[in-house]
Amino acid sequence: MEIAVLTKGVPDFREGQVSFDEDGHLERGKTPTVMNPNDKFALRAALQTKVRHGGNVTLCSMGPPGYDNILEEGMRDVYADDLVLVSDREFAAADTWATAITLTAALEHMETEPDVVFAGFKTADGETGHTGPQTCWGLDRPILTHVISLDIEPENEVVRAKRLVEGDVDEIETVEAPLPCVVVTDPEFEPTYRRAEHRLELKDLREQTKERAENYEDHLTMWNHEELNLDPDFVGLDGSPTIVSSVDPIPKSPSEREATMVTPDDEEGMEQVLEEMTPFAGGD
Amino acid sequence: MTDREHYEAVVVGAGPGGAAAAARLADHGVETLVLERGADAGAKNVSGGLIYAEQSAPYTVDDLFPDFREEASERPITDYKMDNIAGNRVKTYDLTPLHENDTLWCDAVLRRKMDSWMAERVHEKCRESGGGLLTDVRVNGLLRENGEIVGVTCDELDDIEADVVIAADGVNSELAREAGLMDWDDPEEWFQGVKAVVDVPDGFVQETFGVDEDEGVARLFSGDLFQDARGGGFMYTNQDTLSIGTVFHLDSIVEERAETHELLDALLTHPHLSNWLPEEYDEVEYSAKLVPDSKKVALKEPHRDRLLLVGDAAGQMQAQGPIIKGMNHAVTAGALAADAYVTARGRSGETAGQRYATLLDREGVMDKLRPKSYDWTSGISEHPAMANVMETVAKSPVGRAVLRTGAAESLVERAFNSPRLLSMLPDIKPAYVTVPTLIGEEQGVPVSGESTVETPTLEERIGDLSYNTDIGNPHIEVVDNSWAASGTAVTACPVSAEDFGGGCYRSETVGTNGSEERVVSLDTQPCVECGTCAVVADTEWEHPRGGKGVEYEQG
Numbered sequence: 001m002e003i004a005v006l007t008k009g010v011p012d013f014r015e016g017q018v019s020f021d022e023d024g025h026l027e028r029g030k031t032p033t034v035m036n037p038n039d040k041f042a043l044r045a046a047l048q049t050k051v052r053h054g055g056n057v058t059l060c061s062m063g064p065p066g067y068d069n070i071l072e073e074g075m076r077d078v079y080a081d082d083l084v085l086v087s088d089r090e091f092a093a094a095d096t097w098a099t100a101i102t103l104t105a106a107l108e109h110m111e112t113e114p115d116v117v118f119a120g121f122k123t124a125d126g127e128t129g130h131t132g133p134q135t136c137w138g139l140d141r142p143i144l145t146h147v148i149s150l151d152i153e154p155e156n157e158v159v160r161a162k163r164l165v166e167g168d169v170d171e172i173e174t175v176e177a178p179l180p181c182v183v184v185t186d187p188e189f190e191p192t193y194r195r196a197e198h199r200l201e202l203k204d205l206r207e208q209t210k211e212r213a214e215n216y217e218d219h220l221t222m223w224n225h226e227e228l229n230l231d232p233d234f235v236g237l238d239g240s241p242t243i244v245s246s247v248d249p250i251p252k253s254p255s256e257r258e259a260t261m262v263t264p265d266d267e268e269g270m271e272q273v274l275e276e277m278t279p280f281a282g283g284d
Numbered sequence: 285m286t287d288r289e290h291y292e293a294v295v296v297g298a299g300p301g302g303a304a305a306a307a308r309l310a311d312h313g314v315e316t317l318v319l320e321r322g323a324d325a326g327a328k329n330v331s332g333g334l335i336y337a338e339q340s341a342p343y344t345v346d347d348l349f350p351d352f353r354e355e356a357s358e359r360p361i362t363d364y365k366m367d368n369i370a371g372n373r374v375k376t377y378d379l380t381p382l383h384e385n386d387t388l389w390c391d392a393v394l395r396r397k398m399d400s401w402m403a404e405r406v407h408e409k410c411r412e413s414g415g416g417l418l419t420d421v422r423v424n425g426l427l428r429e430n431g432e433i434v435g436v437t438c439d440e441l442d443d444i445e446a447d448v449v450i451a452a453d454g455v456n457s458e459l460a461r462e463a464g465l466m467d468w469d470d471p472e473e474w475f476q477g478v479k480a481v482v483d484v485p486d487g488f489v490q491e492t493f494g495v496d497e498d499e500g501v502a503r504l505f506s507g508d509l510f511q512d513a514r515g516g517g518f519m520y521t522n523q524d525t526l527s528i529g530t531v532f533h534l535d536s537i538v539e540e541r542a543e544t545h546e547l548l549d550a551l552l553t554h555p556h557l558s559n560w561l562p563e564e565y566d567e568v569e570y571s572a573k574l575v576p577d578s579k580k581v582a583l584k585e586p587h588r589d590r591l592l593l594v595g596d597a598a599g600q601m602q603a604q605g606p607i608i609k610g611m612n613h614a615v616t617a618g619a620l621a622a623d624a625y626v627t628a629r630g631r632s633g634e635t636a637g638q639r640y641a642t643l644l645d646r647e648g649v650m651d652k653l654r655p656k657s658y659d660w661t662s663g664i665s666e667h668p669a670m671a672n673v674m675e676t677v678a679k680s681p682v683g684r685a686v687l688r689t690g691a692a693e694s695l696v697e698r699a700f701n702s703p704r705l706l707s708m709l710p711d712i713k714p715a716y717v718t719v720p721t722l723i724g725e726e727q728g729v730p731v732s733g734e735s736t737v738e739t740p741t742l743e744e745r746i747g748d749l750s751y752n753t754d755i756g757n758p759h760i761e762v763v764d765n766s767w768a769a770s771g772t773a774v775t776a777c778p779v780s781a782e783d784f785g786g787g788c789y790r791s792e793t794v795g796t797n798g799s800e801e802r803v804v805s806l807d808t809q810p811c812v813e814c815g816t817c818a819v820v821a822d823t824e825w826e827h828p829r830g831g832k833g834v835e836y837e838q839g
């Protein structure tokens with residue numbers, strides 16, 4: 001089974017990592033780039049597929065050459081056989097549409113076209129959730145979204161999945177699709193391994209993962225627009241129909257509350273504090 | 285199902301018994317799958333623990349794991365003493381001769397380190413023959429076909445078939461029980477062990493005990509410090525920690541309604557112990573587990589169909605007087621079970637199980653586990669009347685006078701050091717309490733000083749343990765919550781107490797029809813899976829699912 005996983009680098013929005021300027025604009029230069037957190041679930045689904053059915057996992061991303069650390073991170077987290085970085089100045093500033101066109105070309109360029117393409121649900125920066133479905137359209141394949149568990153029957157060329165359908169009441173829907181297809185995992189995705197042989201295989205792969213990540217460059221391939229046979233007019237900024245009209249800065253939380261400083265040595269001050277707090281001590 | 289998984293051998297449990305069985309099977313080239321419920325091998329296990337390599341044993345742990353002593357153990361034990369305590373008087377006997385009898389070497393171990401180290405070797409070996417070791421998997425039953433055992437069922441995996449199933453799942457073996465080979469009914473058949481691992485500064489062991497890096501000390505304690513509970517205490521030196529614990533006959537814990545953590549505290553805070561404890565008492569782990577008494581439960585035929593029982597699961601845990609030998613026998617039995625399977629496979633006539641029982645007998649293991657001398661004498665020596673006679677004689681002026689003589693000292697020391705006499709040692713109070721106390725009284729010298737040890741409360745002890753709680757899925761259920769049926773668990777459970785509301789078992793009073801009734805309630809969250817309430821209370825008792833429950837760092 002040939003398996004591909006699409007991933008993307010996003011600013012590390014975790015507390016202590018992310019940096020905003022005074023106007024609330026993200027400072028990209030000061031904020032480290034990491035693998036889109038939701039893509040981990042796609043990688044887990046890909047690994048489950050590899051473990052259960054054998055085959056190759058290719059982790060693929062589009063971005064500047066420095067993005068190889070995103071691929072490395074993915075490889076450290078979950079096993080990957082090959083890494084593909086689609087990188088070219090011509091691809092810069094692409095919107096989700098141009099990205100999807102580029103990724104479609106990359107997937108079609110792979111030695112064996114993947115039977116299943118996995119993508120994570122929404123990126124942490126854009127939050128559009130478009131790239132997966134658009135790539136799917138590009139590949140002309142069925143798509144399964146919000147997938148929380150997955151069973152593939154390669155001999156029958158079908159994929160059976162449980163989808164989480166959020167609404168007033170969350171529902172779990174079981175769906176079936178033919179192979180090849182695109183699967184977008186939900187953050188609730190849970191891999192399951194009910195056979196000992198699969199867990200043993202997983203253990204082996206986990207061992208190998210460490211080694212492979214150490215030498216991730218040996219497994220890395222880079223493709224530019226020429227190798228993918230892409231016309232620069234249809235990719236990157238030029239190929240992006242999306243126009244961002246304006247970006248609203250994140251409003252800062254108001255700090256209106258007044259504070260009076262009291263040092264613990266100041267007896268009078270402390271008494272006053274206690275007095276003021278007393279009414280609340282009963283939990284009122 | 286057609287594509288059911290099949291392995292030539294499935295080994296349940298990665299303690300010393302399972303590790304030995306799997307290593308030996310893999311050495312024979314048998315495709316072996318090992319299933320361990322802990323998140324890591326050793327995460328569920330507790331021993332004192334001194335592991336012995338016996339001269340007479342067909343397999344020792346370093347036969348199967350050559351670097352064991354360098355990599356997995358703590359310290360060789362080179363000095364072995366027993367302290368008989370009466371109040372603050374102590375008489376010490378040197379038991380090193382007993383300790384060295386039939387011993388190639390003996391090391392102190394901590395189970396998390398030991399078991400996880402062995403598990404790595406086992407996994408590598410088994411992988412080569414097509415199997416391997418998996419953690420986080422709990423076997424929950426026996427797979428049967430037409431009534432015959434053909435494999436195992438698990439919480440986390442689909443059914444697995446095997447040509448041989450080696451259950452090395454320890455005391456409270458669910459498989460032994462399901463196969464009808466063991467029951468958990470009689471407290472007399474078990475001991476309960478409780479232990480604290482105490483941190484000491486670097487170099488402390490060498491200085492305090494006067495030993496080198498590659499030497500260590502074991503001390504045993506008996507006498508009146510444990511009220512009337514039958515059993516004793518131990519202290520073993522690890523690399524930079526001490527293992528201090530108690531082992532009591534479970535029936536005696538039940539009869540005395542003893543709070544087991546208080547018995548441990550009585551030892552820890554005895555002034556005699558302050559000789560070896562640092563100023564600041566720093567307990568890193570509190571743990572507990574049941575221990576089978578091989579004299580009563582070691583199975584002569586530990587097998588059924590394709591199932592072979594090994595180690596504690598088969599009751600193969602020998603209390604040779606004060607010396608506790610469980611790990612070594614589990615190793616030997618595991619290796620013999622593997623050999624038995626390999627010899628018997630593909631042959632008609634003798635089954636692997638029968639072969640295994642024969643090997644246990646022929647290699648002298650059964651004789652150690654169930655000494656014939658004990659079987660002959662216990663009928664008389666454990667008769668209640670006998671206990672009375674011994675108690676009276678020992679306490680009489682005559683008994684005391686005898687103990688005061690100089691000749692008595694060497695006689696007692698010789699008696700303590702006689703493996704044969706110890707194997708006959710009756711399980712009655714005079715042997716555990718009266719005589720050691722009298723020795724302490726008549727021969728002992730007072731210890732000076734007071735203990736500064738402040739032991740943690742149960743709440744603190746529980747708070748320091750790691751749990752991966754299986755919320756909403758308790759592994760123990762109380763069937764009869766009346767005080768008469770299950771009340772004993774409130775005191776006997778090592779993480780519960782009468783006056784403590786944060787433990788597993790709690791005593792409650794409920795009003796029904798105008799009268800008040802005392803009942804127990806259970807919260808399994810703080811459970812350390814020791815197995816005690818499986819025996820002393822009316823419960824439906826299972827182990828938690830794979831990877832859930834308590835996780836020991838030391839063991």
Ligand SMILES: Cc1cc2nc3c(=O)[nH]c(=O)nc-3n(C[C@H](O)[C@H](O)[C@H](O)COP(=O)(O)OP(=O)(O)OC[C@H]3O[C@@H](n4cnc5c(N)ncnc54)[C@H](O)[C@@H]3O)c2cc1C
Pocket residue numbers: 296297298299300301302319320321322325326328329330331332333334335336421422423424452453454455457458476477478479529530531572573574575594595596597600601608609610611612614827
């Ligand atoms: C306080 C104390 C002091 C002791 N002191 C000593 C001593 O000094 N020397 C000595 O030799 N012995 C001592 N023992 C006894 C010794 O610990 C045991 O005899 C020994 O551990 C038995 O080994 P085993 O392999 O049979 O079982 P265990 O070591 O108990 O191993 C059983 C394994 O099976 C796993 N398991 C159980 N059920 C399942 C399941 N359903 N599915 C999957 N896995 C499962 C468990 O997690 C565990 O890893 C002591 C015991 C105690 C409690």
Ligand code: SF4
Pocket residue numbers: 760773776777778779780788789808810811812813814815816817818
């Ligand atoms: S609840 Fe039962 S098994 Fe758990 S610690 Fe208490 S006595 Fe032991």
